[in-house]
Amino acid sequence: MHIVDVDDGFDLYLGERLILRHRPDRPCIYVGRGEPRIAMYRGNFEIEDHVEERVGLRHAAIAGRLIAFSTSPEAKPRLVAAIEGDADAGAIVFVEADAAIDRFWLRIEAEPFERVYGGGEQMSYFDLSGRKFPLWTSEPGVGRDKKSEITFQADKMGGAGGDYWHTNYPQPTWLSTRRYALHVETTAYSAFDFRRRTFHEIEAWAVPSRIELFGAPRLETLVSRLFERFGRQPPLPDWVMNGAIIGLKDGANSFARLEKYLEAGCAVSALWCEDWVGIRDTSFGRRLFWDWRANESWYPGLADAIAALKDRGVRFMGYVNPYLAVDGTLFPEAEAAGHLAKNHAGETYRVDFGEFDCGVVDFTSPGACAWFEERVIGQEMLDFGLSGWMADFGEYLPVDVVLSDGSDPMLMHNAWPVLWAEVNARAVENRGMTGEALFFMRAGFTGVQRHCPLLWAGDQSVDFSRHDGLVTVICGALSAGLVGNAYHHSDIGGYTSLFGNVRTAELMIRWAEMAAFTPVMRTHEGNRPRENIQFDESPELLAHFARATRIWKALVPYLRTLVAEAGETGLPCQRPLFLHYEDDARTYDIQDAYLYGRDLLVAPVWRAGERSWTAYLPAGERWVHLWSGETHEGGRDVEVSAPFGEPPVFWREGSAHAELFDGVRREFATH
Template sequence: MRDGFSASGDGFDLHFAGRIVLRHRPDCPAVVTSRGKADVAMTLGNFTISDSPSDARHAVRVDLVDEATVTLSDAAGAIARLQFDGGSLVVRALAPGHHRIAIAFHAEPGEAVWGGGEQFSYLALNGRRFPMWTSEPGVGREPDAPQAALTGHGTGDYWTTNFPQPTFLTSRWLAVHCNASTYSVLDFTDPAAHRVEVWAGDTSFDLFAADSPAGLVGQLSERFGRQPPLPDWAIGGAIVGLKDGARSFERLERFVEAGAAISGIWCEDWAGIRETSFGRRLFWDWRRSEQRYPDLPARIAALKARGIRFLAYANPYLAIDGLLYEEGLEGDHYVRDDHGAVLLTDFGEFTCASLDFTREETCAWFADRVLGQEMLDIGVSGWMADFGEYIPADARFADGTTGMETHNRYPVLWAEVNARAVASRGQTGEAVFFMRSGFSGVQQHCALLWAGDQSVDFSRHDGIGTVITATLSAGLLGSAYSHSDCGGYTSLHGNLRSAEVMRRWCEMAAFAPFMRSHEGNRPDDNLQYDSTPELLACFARWSRVHAHLAPYVRHLCDEAASQGLPVQRPLFLHHPDDPALWTVQDAFLYGADLLVAPVIEEGAMERDVVLPGTEPWRHVWSGADYAPGAHRVAAPLDAPPVFFRTDSKFAALFAALPKALAR
C-alpha cells in the first residue's frame, strides 16, 4: 500500500511506511473538534488545568479528495481537513470557533507505547493519560508516600514533569510527534487508539518509522537536534556539590584526600543564599558574592590548574531585591502581565521577574552580561541552568504571544540563551550547562539533562528509582546525556537522607555520564557525603568507578553524535523482539555492552534482573557468567548487579572495575 489516504468502506485509512496510522469510520472517528474554555492556575510552579469543552463535532461523511487530502463533514457542514505530505500530517478544524482538536491514531492489540518527554513514574505509557505541560513534578505523587501529607498544590501526579514532549513511539517502530507547543494530552487509555488532544484550531504531526527502535531513536534525535559530546573533564571524574561558601573549598580537600576522582566542584550558592521555610535557597541575582566567595576568579584558576573545574548556578528569573533586576528594568527585559506591568512571580517567600526570551535584546543581554561576563569570563566551566516552568497562562511576551502559547516553549528559549552564551566564548563542547526543564527541541541546545528534585528516599514515584525512568524516557526522544542529584534533593516533613539511600545513589550515579552530588534543600538537617568517614569513602570508591569508565563513555558519546543513541538505554533498544523487556524501567543498558540494575528498594540485598539476548553476561563483581533470562542476583552494598558482554571490545576495562572500586 502506498503512503497516503485511501478510501475504505464508508471511511478512510492513512498509510505510512507500510503501517496504518489513521483508521476513520463514522462510528469510530479519527478526528473530533470542539470549543473550549480553559481554566489555568499556578502556585509555585504547580498547575491546576481544566477545560469546559462544548459543541463537539465528529464526521459522518468523508469527502476523499485525493491521496493527500481528506475533508470530514457532518450534517451541519465541514468539520476538519487533513493533509498528508510525506511524513507530515496537518489537521485543521473547519467548524467556526473550534479551537480544540482530538485525533485518534490507530493502535493494534498489544502495542506498547513510550515517550511523553521525561516521565518519572512509567516508561510504558499504556493505559494512562499524560498532559503535556512543563511544571514542577511535585512531591508526594503516591497516596502511601510520607510526603502525601502535603496539601493543596505541590503534590503532583504520575504525569507531572519538568520536561514533557508530545511525542510517542510504539512497538510497531512508529513514532508520532505533535508540533504544537500549547497544552496537549497524550491519551493511551483506549487500547484501540492513541489519542492526542491539542488546544488549538490547527496542528501538525511528524511521522517516523524504522525497522528497529534504535533506528527510530536515531531519526528522532536527528529531528530534535543532537547534542555536542561531553568534554573529557565532565566524564573523567565526579563533581562534588557543596554550598558552604568559602568553606566549600576546604571540604573539597577531604574528598581529594579520601582518594576520590574529582573533576569539578559545584557551588550553587556562588551568588549568595536566602534562607526560607523550604530550606536554604539561593539569592537570585546572578553575580558572584564577594562576601560568600571572596577572590573567586583566583580560586577558580587555582583549581583549574589542578584539573578541577568550578561550576555555578543560574536561572531565568531575577529577584526584585537584586542589582541585576534594576538593569533588567532599564533594558525592558521582562515578561509582562495582562495589564502591561512587569510580571512578578512568588517563588516561595521571595519575588522575581521573568526574562522575556522572545525578545532578541533580552537574549543578547542575558547571554553576554550575565552568563558571559559574570560566569564564563571568570572561568566558570559549567552551571545548573535551573527552572523554566513558572510562566503563567496570562503572561504577555514581546513577540505577541501569551503564556498559554509560550509556556511550554520557554524552556527551549532558555536553553538557547545558555547555548548562545557558551558559543559566544568559544566554549561549545567544553563548558557544560545542565537543565531540568524542557520541551520539544530543547535537545539541540542543551547537552545535559538532570532529573530534577527527587526526594531523598526510596519512594516509588518520588525517590531514587524515578531517575532511571526519567533517563530512559527522555533518551528515547533524543536526549543523549542525563544524570541526577546524587543523594537526592527534596527533604520535607521529617523525610531525611539515610546512609543507605546515599550509598545506593552513588552506585547508580557512577553509571551515568555525569556524576554530581547535591547537598539538598536542607543541608544542615541531612547527611552529606563528607559527614562520616564511611560515606566519604563510599563516594570516593564510586567516583573512581565513574572515572574508570571514561574511555567507554567517550565511545558512547561518539555513538550519540553519529547515531543519536542515548548513553543509558532501555533494554529493548537492542533487544526489540522480547515483549517482556518493553516495560522494564528499573534497569538499563549503559551502551550496548554493560547492563546496570541499581538497587532502588530500601533494605534490599538482592534483586531480580533480566539479562537479554542469546549470549551469556558476566557479573562484574564475581566474574561468574549468567545465561540470558531472569535471575535473582545478590546485591549487597557496594555490589549492585552489573553485567557485561564478554565479547565487548571493552571487556578488559569492565573486568577491572573491582580494582577501581577497591583501590
C-alpha cells in the same frame, strides 16, 4: 503514507501500519471549543477544562492527498489536512482550520498488545500504555503519589504534591512497538490518552500544525530517526571525564570541604557551588539569592580561587535561572531596559517563588535575550571563570503574562524551556565555548535536544519511594533518551527533604553506586543541607563515594565510545533493554534496569534493606557478573549478591570492552 478509500471513509497507512481509520460512525477527528481554568502556585499548576463543544468530523472528502473534514456532506469543511511522505516518514499537515476551533482530538489506531514509550521525561511509568499523560511543563511535585503521606502533606502546603504524570520535561512524542514514532508539532497544552485498546487519542488545545510519523524496521533505528529530527546535542566537555562534580553550598568553606573529597581519593572534575550568588533562608529551606553575579561577601576572592582550582585540573560551576529577584542588582537594570515581561496593567510581572518575588526575563524579545546572554552569562559567569552551571527552572511561565512579541502565553508556556536552553547555548557559543562549557537543565520540550548538552532528573525526594525516589531517575533517563536526549544524570542522594523525610547513609551509597554507571556523576546537598547527611560528614560514607567515583573514572574509555556513538546515531548512554533485544518479550516490562551502552546491563538496588537483588538478563547472550566474574545464560532472572558498592552489573560476553570490564573487577571487587 498512503490513503485507501473505504466504505464512505478512508484508511491511512504508514507503510503497512494502519495509522488512521475513519468511518462516518467512527470518525478519527473531533474538534470543538473549551474554557480552561489554570492556577499556578510556585510552579505547580491546577488545570481544569470545561469543554463547550466536542463534535466528530464524520464526513471526509478526499481529493488526491488532501482530506477535507466536515460534520456532514452538506456542511463546510472545518479542517483540511494534507498527507505527505512515504513509507518511512510522513506527516498529516493541517493546512486549513475553522478559526473557532481551540480543542482538537485525533484517534490513532492501536493494537491490543501494543506498547508505547516516550512522552518526554516520564518519572513513574516507562510504558505509557493504559494511562493518560497530560503534557505541560511544571514542577513535578513532592511525592508524586496521591496515596503517600508526603504527597498529602505537600498538597496541603500550597498544592505542591505531584502525580504520576507531572514532569519538568514533557514532549508530545511517542514510540510504538509497532515500529513507528509519532510526534505532535504543537506547544499547546496537550495529552496522550492510551487507555483504550483499539485507539490512542491525542488531545490538544489548538489545532497542531502537523502530526509527524516515522517508521523503521527496528526500534534502534527509530531512535536514531528521532535524533535526526530533533537535533544533535552539544558534546560533553572533555574535562567532565576527569571525575565527579562535587556539589557544595557552604560559602567559602566549600573549597576547604572539597579538599576532604580529594584527600579521600575521589576522582573530581568540578566543584559546583550553586550558592556562588549568595543565599537566603526561607521556610522551604536554604534558597539562593537570585541575582546572577558572584557574591563577594559569601565567597570572598572567588575569581582567584576559581583560577587556582583550574590550575589543579578542577573546574568551577555555578547556578542561574531565567528570573531576577526584585531585591537584586540585575533586576532594576533589566527593568529599566524593558527586558522584563509585563502584566495586563503594563507593569513588570512579578512571580512569587516562595517568600521572594522575581521578574521574568522576556525571551520573546531579542533584546532581552541578547542582554541575558552577554550581560549575565557572558560577563558575570563565563568571563568570571565559570566552566558550567545548572540552568534551572524554565517551567514557571505564567499563563496571564504579557510578552513583548504578543505571543499567547498558553502557547509559549511549553516552549519556554526551549527558549531558555537557546539563550544558554547562544551565550556559550558567543564565547566560542561550545563543547567546553557545560550547562544542565531539568525543564524541556520539543527541540531542547539541540541546545542542551545534559539533562538532570529534577528534584527527587531523599528516599527510596516508588514515585519520587531513586528508581524514578532510571525511568526518566530511559524515556528522555528515546526522544533524543543522550545524556542524563541526577542529584546523588536526592534533593527534596520535607516533613521529616531525610537522607540515610544507605540511600547515599545506593544512589552513588548507580551514578557510577551513568554519563555524569554529581552530588547535591539538597534543600535542607543541615538536616541531611552529606558525604564528607562520615569517613565511611566518603570512602564509599570515593570508590564509586574511581569506578566511574575507570569506565571513562567505555563512556567515550558511548559519547561518540551518541554524536553519530543519537543512541542514549542509558538504554531500555528492548532497544537491543526487541525480540525478547520480557524486556518491554523493565523500567528499573538499563543497558549502559550495548555492553553493560545495570540493575540498581532501589529498595532499602536489600543485600541481594534479582535482575533479568536478555535472551540470546551470555552475561558476566561484573564483581564475581561468574557467567550467566540470558533469558532468565538471576539473583546475585549486592553488598554496598557492588550494584548488580553484568557485561555482555564477547564485548570488545571485556578487558576493561574485567580490569574493573580485579581492581574494585571486594570478594
